[in-house]
Amino acid sequence: MLQSMVSAKKTAIFGSGPAGLMAATRLVRAGAGVTVFERRPSFGRKLLIAGSSGLNISHEASVPEFIAHYEGFSPPIWSRFFSIFSPKDWIAFVESLGFETFVGTSSRYFVREMKASNLLRAWIEMLKKAGVQFVPNTEFNSETRLSDFDSVGFFLGGGSWEDREPVWPAVFRERFGIQVHPFSPSNVGYEVAWNPKFLQEAEGKPLKNIVFTTKSGSKAGELVVTGYGLEGTPIYFHGTKGVAFLDLKPALTQSSILEKLKSVRENLSPLRRIKKVLGLNETALALLFHHTEAHDRENLGKMVSLIKRFPLEILRPRPLMESISSKGGVDLGEVRVDPGCELMLKKHPGFFCGGEMLDWDAPTGGFLIQASVTQGAVAARGMLGWMENG
Numbered sequence: 001m002l003q004s005m006v007s008a009k010k011t012a013i014f015g016s017g018p019a020g021l022m023a024a025t026r027l028v029r030a031g032a033g034v035t036v037f038e039r040r041p042s043f044g045r046k047l048l049i050a051g052s053s054g055l056n057i058s059h060e061a062s063v064p065e066f067i068a069h070y071e072g073f074s075p076p077i078w079s080r081f082f083s084i085f086s087p088k089d090w091i092a093f094v095e096s097l098g099f100e101t102f103v104g105t106s107s108r109y110f111v112r113e114m115k116a117s118n119l120l121r122a123w124i125e126m127l128k129k130a131g132v133q134f135v136p137n138t139e140f141n142s143e144t145r146l147s148d149f150d151s152v153g154f155f156l157g158g159g160s161w162e163d164r165e166p167v168w169p170a171v172f173r174e175r176f177g178i179q180v181h182p183f184s185p186s187n188v189g190y191e192v193a194w195n196p197k198f199l200q201e202a203e204g205k206p207l208k209n210i211v212f213t214t215k216s217g218s219k220a221g222e223l224v225v226t227g228y229g230l231e232g233t234p235i236y237f238h239g240t241k242g243v244a245f246l247d248l249k250p251a252l253t254q255s256s257i258l259e260k261l262k263s264v265r266e267n268l269s270p271l272r273r274i275k276k277v278l279g280l281n282e283t284a285l286a287l288l289f290h291h292t293e294a295h296d297r298e299n300l301g302k303m304v305s306l307i308k309r310f311p312l313e314i315l316r317p318r319p320l321m322e323s324i325s326s327k328g329g330v331d332l333g334e335v336r337v338d339p340g341c342e343l344m345l346k347k348h349p350g351f352f353c354g355g356e357m358l359d360w361d362a363p364t365g366g367f368l369i370q371a372s373v374t375q376g377a378v379a380a381r382g383m384l385g386w387m388e389n390g
């Protein structure tokens with residue numbers, strides 16, 4: 001029924017990331033005419049970047065656990081969004097395009113072939129066959145004509161990993177009178193002043209099975225040593241300027257570590273004992289060697305306390321250009337959240353937005369892409385409802 005009502009309607013989608021492509025999918029499947037405009041010469045660039053080191057598309061958490069990871073909208077609103085397009089719906093959609101998915105040891109959903117290029121190509125091909133027009137090199141700006149369309153969806157993304165500052169926040173402020181918060185980095189690496197000798201041994205290598213603690217909280221996982229500092233999920237969750245502590249052996253208590261080290265019969269230095277019985281990886285051993293004083297390295301008790309609580313001065317986050325996502329974007333008070341009109345701009349009926357351009361945030365691990373595609377589907381539902389009734 002909806003199909004016949006919207007078949008004469010024309011919609012514009014600005015932005016060809018996962019949110020825009022999902023909105024286009026839902027609109028064209030309902031029968032609407034869809035044109036996707038993208039400022040770049042090619043489509044879905046950030047999805048390609050996200051997929052360059054393993055395409056993590058979602059997480060196997062239950063919906064309530066899922067929602068607990070999000071900031072921005074209230075839990076009941078996230079819950080409604082996921083009832084419209086759930087993680088299961090997204091996985092089924094990816095599989096319907098011919099891509100096998102699996103859940104990794106971290107409970108994250110991956111595409112089996114671990115990269116985004118084929119998925120993106122298949123998705124765009126499917127949309128083109130369904131009748132969606134794709135227009136590259138076309139930036140939404142203060143002059144863009146919108147009156148030709150019955151409804152418009154903006155899915156313009158956040159501030160991370162961009163070669164230049166996005167123009168759309170200024171256009172939204174000036175043309176639409178919309179409050180847009182400045183972007184700041186999120187899910188980002190932090191800088192640490194490493195001893196150059198440590199870097200020679202450890203750059204590019206992981207600190208495995210550690211617990212990372214700052215005043216913001218604790219997170220277990222793996223960190224990677226980089227020339228400038230650290231990357232990895234624990235620091236994306238709880239990175240903040242100031243002192244952080246690493247537990248290099250979370251499975252054992254301080255007293256059981258001491259007992260194990262004392263049980264070594266040979267007359268070895270504390271570091272050699274640690275190497276012999278504790279199973280720390282080479283990066284952790286290099287950290288203990290290069291970032292301690294010589295007299296501490298001779299003191300077994302001191303070394304044990306460092307293994308459990310190794311202090312690291314975290315200097316500053318890496319810039320927005322290097323961050324996985326961003327905080328900031330369209331103030332959530334600017335969009336409607338009532339059923340049927342979700343994600344419509346209150347000041348501009350018929351215009352919708354979603355994805356990372358809105359001021360919500362989540363940790364990496366599938367939560368970002370999932371929320372983006374979900375909001376693409378939610379906004380598309382709103383656009384269809386608007387064209388039918390509005």
Ligand SMILES: Cc1cc2nc3c(=O)[nH]c(=O)nc-3n(C[C@H](O)[C@H](O)[C@H](O)COP(=O)(O)OP(=O)(O)OC[C@H]3O[C@@H](n4cnc5c(N)ncnc54)[C@H](O)[C@@H]3O)c2cc1C
Binds near residue numbers: 020058141
């Ligand atoms: C290095 C990296 C790794 C990541 N890893 C993961 C991960 O493992 N798991 C996860 O869930 N997420 C990950 N992400 C995040 C994920 O890629 C984003 O959350 C997702 O792409 C956001 O989708 P979106 O459609 O809202 O925005 P985007 O994908 O950013 O798409 C927005 C599109 O709009 C276009 N655009 C911008 N301005 C205009 C304009 N004025 N006119 C026309 N077009 C415009 C942009 O060029 C872009 O193509 C990663 C991101 C990065 C950078």
